[in-house]
Amino acid sequence: MAFPEWNKNQRRAALRGMVRQLGWMGAEFAHFPRYTKENIERLVLLDGFENFASAQARGKGVLFLTGHMSAWELAPFAQALFGYPLHFLVRAVDNPRVDALITRYRCLSGNSPLEKNQSARAVLKVLAAGGTVGVLADHNTLLAEGVFVDFFGVPACTTAGLARFALHTDAAVVAGFLHWDASLRKYRLCFEPGIEVLRTGDDATDIRENTQRFTRVIENYVRRYPDQWLWVHRRWKTRPPGEPPIYRS
Secondary structure, three states, X not given: OOOOXXXXXXXXXXXXXXXXXXXXXXXXXXXXXXXXXXOHHHOEEEEOHHHHHHHHHOOOOEEEEEOOEOOOOHXXXXXXXXXXXXXXXXXXXXXXXXXXXXXXXXXXXXXEEEXXXXXXXXXXXXXXXXXXXXXXXXXXXXXXXXXXEEEOOEEEEEEOHHHHHXXXXXXXXXXXXXXXXXXXXXXXXXXXXXXXXXXXXXXXXXXXXXHHHHHHHHHHHHHHOHHHEOOOOOOOOOOOOOOOOOOOO
């Protein structure tokens, strides 16, 4: 669906790369207690940080747009060690012991979780204080929670929350993604220039068009590093009313 021009070998190569990245992320996550502000530069480089700094300087908070790229758990962890902690939206893991362990590791560098289903007021409070909220915006969303925008030319139900927060608070929206740089044998945490938020005065139009802008940024990054995105996720599971399911089960 995403790369119809690819042959079978190209698709297999991308999937092998994805599996490798998932394995590496598990290993990196296990090492979180060992990473400190003194040694994080051995593993992660900041690229385009001036874009994030410029967004922070506006003083209205930053919405950090990101996705499931490479060792994505490492991105906010490293950002906090570099001196810029954030709040991140999260859904609790069903197993309470596993959830407690994961939350403790995620917060070792100074970050703070926000429960995804009870986050609106907390997000507004963080942004009003000039803080940063990280949002993973590349997963399928329930029909009641999202809007349909194109992702690789196929309508994908996408969270509308990021656009709603941006429109309501005037917070800056900055995309940031982690990817593995094989030439340097390090990860790069890259910050893109701030995304201009469209305001026409029509809420439905503004939410849909801005969500499309955000999704386009994610798609462009996936196209650059197709072997580092989470392809096993059913991104197109929710279909527009009346459309048949894409997946077999």
